[in-house]
Amino acid sequence: GDSVTQMEGPVTLSEEAFLTINCTYTATGYPSLFWYVQYPGEGLQLLLKATKADDKGSNKGFEATYRKETTSFHLEKGSVQVSDSAVYFCALKSGGGSNYKLTFGKGTLLTVNP
């Protein structure tokens, strides 16, 4: 079945450091890909998405590019802030119509220190 593999955390960075969180997937065809973020004590919220190969999703300074050759969707940010501390989830969409579902990776905890 479809699956998502994320780099193991936790990741600890200093403010203004460069962030990369790796994500690779296994799926049939070319599924839509997502990054969700979960701030402490809250539910998940969509950070960015890409629906086809070579698409780049971006939001709040974060970027991820859909690479079909490497089946990857790595999350990057050039300069992290303390407020970026959260758990980040990579996900893919499988199925169609109302019968679709999101399959999530195991999440990567990011802590940014001042």
Next chain:
Amino acid sequence: DTAVSQTPKYLVTQMGNDKSIKCEQNLGHDTMYWYKQDSKKFLKIMFSYNNKELIINETVPNRFSPKSPDKAHLNLHINSLELGDSAVYFCASSPTPPGSYEQYFGPGTRLTVT
């Protein structure tokens, strides 16, 4: 205004009890979901409903019974609670595809079974 709300936020109960978690969304979405997040933050879908009809049931024990009285509500009833049911349960909703496939999550219900 809260988009997806859940009650209660915290639930502590003993093994063998029966409990319910309620979810409501005011986004006008047709599809709602229940997810379980374990202590390691792994997030797994349990159920999805579209317009009050069960669409996805991910081999969840029969002790878990979702009920959707209308498309704005999806409740989760759990019978004979077990220690392994301790987790954070998230409700989510999404508009009927085609669309962005973005899911909107509630704040979660932390269930502790003692």
